[in-house]
Ligand SMILES: [Zn+2]
């Protein structure tokens with residue numbers, strides 16, 4: 370049965386350490402000592418959907434400053450997933466943006482140069498699952514805003530969004 | 545076959561007068577004299593999806609300043625469609641917001657009072673079609689930004705978004 374899910378935000382603030390521990394590291398003690406709840410939340414579900422990637426991850430994001438989502442993307446890159454990121458140049462320069470860290474880690478990033486915003490907020494996992502909605506990937510939005518994120522295993526939508534990604538990727542080619 | 549469509553923006557700037565003429569008015573001359581193209585565009589398709597409403601329209605919108613979309617919503621209200629609008633208080637106060645005009649026309653509007661943004665951008669037509677994406681309903685976004693809007697006839701998604709609408713609608717009840 371193809372996946373068809375929606376996450377609403379604000380997300381409960383939960384501990385996501387167990388999800389973000391690098392594979393190969395020995396698993397920590399069964400009980401994490403931190404004081405946050407260790408249940409599922411909209412953020413943990415979003416992280417799980419991303420961390421399921423095995424081959425490729427396309428990100429097309431207006432704003433990306435969430436440390437947890439940044440760590441998830443770096444983990445995938447370390448695991449050999451081909452990660453490509455498109456972002457908006459105005460937001461990229463802001464304090465707290467994850468984009469500089471992703472680039473430093475060797476992840477390919479392209480951004481616009483024009484006046485309009487690159488306002489998409491979508492991800493494509495393994496060319497099979499589309500993740501899209503109103504949520505910018507910032508802690509402010511995750512914890513405080515009313516937002517939605519659809520997670521859809523839908524070949525027709527994936528195809529259309531992948532085409533949009535490739536169009537923008539080529540257009541933002543700096544060379 | 546249930547509808548499953550995506551509109552990408554920026555939209556070509558096209559004439560939408562034919563779509564927005566009030567019903568009952570005699571149809572204009574077959575050729576509109578204005579200088580804009582009269583073909584379909586992402587904006588005209590979005591207007592069509594909204595103007596299909598016969599019974600109800602729920603709008604949950606961070607920003608709403610597009611005059612064409614404002615006219616479409618007023619038309620629906622005049623036709624007896626039950627329109628309800630949830631919006632964000634910060635954006636509502638800005639110059640060019642359509643919210644004041646909608647209220648003056650007698651349309652029910654509720655807004656948040658809290659610090660987080662009401663950042664959704666969705667509409668539900670006749671409790672049957674969900675329209676959701678990254679697009680704020682502003683001319684700037686429609687004409688200049690890279691955006692997406694999904695139009696889905698999907699009972700499961702409509703139910704979940706309608707529940708979210710009703711939750712927020714009750715929470716923002718001023719009385
Ligand atoms: Zn913990």
Ligand SMILES: [Zn+2]
Nearest residue numbers: 559561576578
């Ligand atoms: Zn015209």
